[in-house]
Amino acid sequence: MLDRLRAEAVAARRLPLLEVDAAVQEGAGRVMADAGEVVVDERLRLVLLCAHPRLSREAAAALTLRLVLGVATEDVARLFLVPTATMAARLTRARKRLADARFVVPPPAELAARVDVVADVAYLAFTAGYAPGSGADVLRTDVAAEAVRLVRVLRSVLPDGPWPELDALLALMLLQHARRDARVEDGRLVLLPDQDRSRWHHHEILEALDLLRPLVDARPAPYLLQALVAAEHAVAVSAExxxxxxxxxxxDELLALADSPVVRLNRAVAVAERSGPAAGLAALDGVALRGHRLPAVRAELLARSGRVEEARLAYDAxxxxxxxxxxSTHLRTRRGEL
Structure with a gap:
């Protein structure tokens, strides 16, 4: 009897997902845009369906990452900078809010309103593939590539009109993804300054630059500014x-638009490259960020400053x-070189 009750409880929790799948199958071929395009990509349909107006933007993104793209709850939590238990509770609440929702493919008039959520999902999924928080892989190329494909499909079915942040997002992904073969050597992580730039996928870089050219003088926006940063790395003939x-x-522009610990961490790295490790450490003051990347950056800058004992402690953290x-292997190697 207990086994039967547990099975029924699991089935009840799975019901929204089964309804999503059914809606996808029944809605195959439904027109999704004014121009008459038809969405035949089922993964995109699922993403659009999970971006339900009943959910907040963050909850919809997290739920889609977990249930549609299969990103582990632990990694979803890292992407949202919250503990795993907190994210698990949020996912449970999001599923419950959709338990009695009617899943329909959004009509063209509502499609544009869901673009931002789908863009967030694609960006976070790409991050989960490009810099996985757990496991043995340097990167998960399949997850990152799926995120790129989702954005391409979304752009192909949207109504005519400018979609600058979506173009900027695609450019950002392409610029990062183009370096995939150079980021790994014999299973080891290779940092950007040490990468063999001849192994970059230059046709993807050129496509991204073509997307960015019309946007250079556009109104600053988060994905655009990140893409322009990535473009600076792509066009440099060497790290130096x-x-x-x-x-x-x-x-600095990005901080003015969307201040966050991650942006401050990345800015501190850039400041250190421009003005030296002491300036980078000063830029880290007051930054609070869950996970290992903040102490790892601090350790590297302390090592460059000659503060060896402090660097060891930061690497241990x-x-x-x-x-x-x-x-972890990379961090142990850097610590051993002190």
């Missing part, structure tokens, strides 16, 4: 030739928090 001044300026095996 990178225009760090322009990158710091872009991060980073290692204690790092769940990705490739990154």
């Amino acid at each position: 030739a990178t225009a760090w001044d322009r990158i710091v300026d872009r991060y 980073a290692l204690a928090l790092c769940a990705n095996e490739a990154e």
Whole structure:
């Protein structure tokens, strides 16, 4: 009897997902845009369906990452900078809010309102693939590539009109994804300054730059500014030739639009490259960020400053928090070189 009750409880929790699947199958071929395009991509349909107006933007993104794209709850929590237990509770609440929802493919008039949520999902999914928080992989190329594909499909079915942030998001993903083969060597993580740039996928970089050219003078927006930072790395002939001044300026613009610990961490790295490790450490003051990346950056800057004992302690802190095996190996190697 207990087994039967548990099975029924699991079935009740799964019901919204089964209804989504049924709606996808029944709605195959439904027109989704004024121009008459038809969405035949079922993964995009599922993402659009989970971006239900009943859910907040954050809850819809988290639920889609977990249930549609299969990102582990632990990694979803890292993407949202919250504890795993907190994210698990949020996912449960989101599923319950959709338990009696009627899942329908949004009509063209409502499609545009869901674009931002789908863009968030694609961006977070790409991050989960490009820099996985757990496991043995340096990157999960299949997850990152699926995120790129989702954005391409979404752009193909939207009504005619400018979609600058979506173009900027696609450019950002392409610029990052183009470096995938150079980021791994014999299973080891290879950082950007040490990558063999001849192994980058230059046709993807060119496509991204073509997307960005009409947007250079557009109104600043988060994905656009991040894409312009990535473009600076892509066009530099070497790590030494990178225009760090322009990158710091872009991060300053980004902070003005969307201040966050992650942006401040990335800005501190750029400041350190431009003005030295002491300036980078000063830029880290007051930054609070869950996970291993903040102590890892601090450790690197302390090591460059000659503060060896402090660097060891920071590397130990980073290692204690790092769940990705490739990154842990890299951190242990850097600590051993002190």
